[in-house]
Amino acid sequence: MFAEGSAFPLVFVTAAPSADHVAWSIQDDRGNLRGSGTFPVPSGRQTSTLSCTSTASGYFAVTATLLRAGGTLPEAGTRPKGIATFGVLPDLSSIIPAVTYARQDQHRFGMQGFYGWAKTLKDLGVSQIIDSRQMSSMEPNGPNTWTPSLDNVDPFFKSGDIMRLVRVDGIPAWASPTGAFQDNTRLPTDLNYYRTFMARVGADTAAIRQAYYPNQRHNYYQVTWEPDWKDSAPDFVALYKAAYTGLHSTDPNAVVMGTTSPDPGACAWCMGGVLATYASLGLGQYLDGVVTHSYYSDKPSPSQPPEQRDTDPDPSKASRALDLQMRALRAQMQAIRPNMRLWSSEVGISYDPGSAYGPNYPSANQLYAQAAVAARTHLIVLGEGAQVTYFFYGADFPEEAGYGSFFDVVNPQGSHTARNVSPKPEAMAFAAMTRIIDGTRTLGHLNGLPKMVYGYAFQQMGGGTVITALWTHNNANWPTPAGSYSPTAGTTYSLKVDNVGTNGTVTVLDMMGNPHTVGYVNGIMNLTLTESPIYVVSQNASVMAAQITAPVGYTGQ
Incomplete structure (x- = not known):
């Protein structure tokens, strides 16, 4: 993982039977091409280094082949063949003000x-x-x-x-x-x-x-x-x-x-x-x-996401939606002993049921979906009133495929004591989330949301910047009938971020912490939501406070 804007090397080792060229490319978590090129290599073992910088943050997968001799990057531990991965950590210092922590346990x-x-x-x-x-x-x-x-x-x-x-x-x-x-x-x-x-x-x-x-x-x-x-x-x-x-x-x-x-x-x-x-x-x-x-289902995975409140016709599944379970737990705690702390010390997202590590698995689409579902899960946990949430797990391990947020690039079935790893999209979604949400107190869930839209508001401690996490989820299309997880399918939503009669702009961050500017008119901004959470950074806390319901018994950090 590298700091955004820093220089870092990509080192390729080839063993071409004769003089050849390496064709390389870099894709992001959604499969978008972010860089490509070729360079010549002689026959025999050769090490070639490219110097790179990135103005985008997130997860990136490198692919490479010899134009004449073919071949691909080998499988490495739990990482499938064809890719090597790295992450770029977001720098949000110009977008989200630094927070002063009065106590370390905030x-x-x-x-x-x-x-x-x-x-x-x-x-x-x-x-x-x-x-x-x-x-x-x-x-x-x-x-x-x-x-x-x-x-x-x-x-x-x-x-x-x-x-x-x-x-x-x-x-x-x-x-x-x-x-x-x-x-x-x-x-x-x-x-x-x-x-x-x-x-x-x-x-x-x-x-x-x-x-x-x-x-x-x-x-x-x-x-x-x-x-x-x-x-x-x-x-x-x-x-x-x-x-x-x-x-x-x-x-x-x-x-x-x-x-x-x-x-x-x-x-x-x-x-x-x-x-x-x-x-x-x-x-x-x-x-x-x-x-x-916070395991809202027996084996949470991309195909078993936490949001079923609005989208599943089966009442038994709808009743197990994570947001409703967390809400009910908070209310029950309040009846037993008011204003207790609530922590979630474990929740993770595996690959889909029946999966196994191997040279052709997971796919890029499965990795994207895991990251989106994991990010949403932890946002629900915090948004429904947990003071703290724990990511699960560090690197892949043998018992169940995919719970790691990093590949173990040595052990084919993973290990609890992995020493050499490379990031998945999930890891980089976590790195963005901590930079965006840490230092906040939960305001609560947004009221009156349309069916299949989810949203939580947070505010930086000390009465600062407001951060609203939003996404959509539709069980009927996740995965699609063709069996893939769409990174683009979604819906539109209008969010009030300022007073009536006020025009301006706010910053919107994607799941990996990449910013873009969106305008609002008469206090309202129009958003396109997908299955990947986004974060709206705004300043009018009183406007947001009028749109939320605070978690019962939550007393901040």
């Missing part, structure tokens, strides 16, 4: 994967990751074998740049009633010891914050991870009571959160269902906030 984006990859996380605009303090990790072999010490803190965190969400689920075999490791299923054998262990975790986290994160107001803990609870309902509340009291006993800045169910909805194992089950037993008094995973 940032809004985290990521799973890339633990320790400081530069990559910074380039993506990610400010926090998950750090484990599970009993199963810290004391796998017996009690009282871990003594917190700043000497043992991962050097990655000592810079203080990337914050920690402290994960504390996981019971080792010696503390488990099953005699084997268990996670989120049963109480540990000694709940009092579990509480004192949590007190040590709280003391450890408080010391790390004081030493390395002086501008971070709170420490954040995630108690369970997609729980599949086998003990009684009172036992589940007892687990949270022990964790809550232990952590708060030593960390005055603790924010204890759960239950981190895989879906924000109302089914028995979903976030809303779990809260409903345990709220009457007092779970709310042991939660400072709620963490959910």
Whole structure:
């Protein structure tokens, strides 16, 4: 990934049987040609370098062949044959004013994967990751074998740049009633010891914050991870009571959160269902906030997008639309304990069901669709009142095809410990989103939207610039009957950005952060919306405030 406007090399290695020419081209995420040319090469192994700059940001795929001998770029890990990829990071400093963060934890984006990859996380605009303090990790072999010490803190965190969400689920075999490791299923054998262990975790986290994160107001803990609870309902509340009291006993800045169910909805194992089950037993008094995973369907993918509210005739599918689930979860939280924080610590978009890594997959169209759906998903999560959302995942991994936002260019089936990667369109959509949305507070969803139009308004902290994210989605045409995902099909929409009687211009950013200027007349601008989100940058906050409904219980950053 390169800074916009910087010079960077494209290095080609050829092995032509005789003197030949390389024909090369560069396409963007929608398949548009952004550059092409030829250059001569001699026979035998040859390295040729082109120096490039880009005034456009986003994802780019390089293709190349020998004009006489043919051939193409080889498959590399999970990246199919025919392409090499790179990204150009947007520079929006002249468009979106810089924000002053009063506290470090006002940032809004985290990521799973890339633990320790400081530069990559910074380039993506990610400010926090998950750090484990599970009993199963810290004391796998017996009690009282871990003594917190700043000497043992991962050097990655000592810079203080990337914050920690402290994960504390996981019971080792010696503390488990099953005699084997268990996670989120049963109480540990000694709940009092579990509480004192949590007190040590709280003391450890408080010391790390004081030493390395002086501008971070709170420490954040995630108690369970997609729980599949086998003990009684009172036992589940007892687990949270022990964790809550232990952590708060030593960390005055603790924010204890759960239950981190895989879906924000109302089914028995979903976030809303779990809260409903345990709220009457007092779970709310042991939660400072709620963490959910935001998988609105079993296997979200380009063909299973989050928006089904207006477009699916099947009521069971419509009821699982992500915006409605997040809205209902916020209302339920408010009834249990007003104004709690809401985080989404995981949601990702895979390739389409049944997909597999291979030399001819994924297609450029599948990669485009993944980026568009992933961007929309995280905008819904934030727009419906989550303070923080986590991208999932860093690089491709073996279990399910395509969840990575980067190709693993070494391992054909991907790896959780990938060390050499190249970006997909999704990664560059994330890099644009963080630069546009980080530093904002959510205003809410736009009212009175036409069928199949979606929109959320955000405002920079301190009462600054307004940013409105908009797109359209139509299940009937996604994919099209021919099986492709159209980057151009869409609809028109008129957005009010200023007072009646006022004419002017605003900047509109595409999904990759590329700007163009659009005029408005009498306060109204006309937009063409597609399945890729766009961002309208405007200044009249009072006009936007009159058009939105704020998330219930959301109190900003």
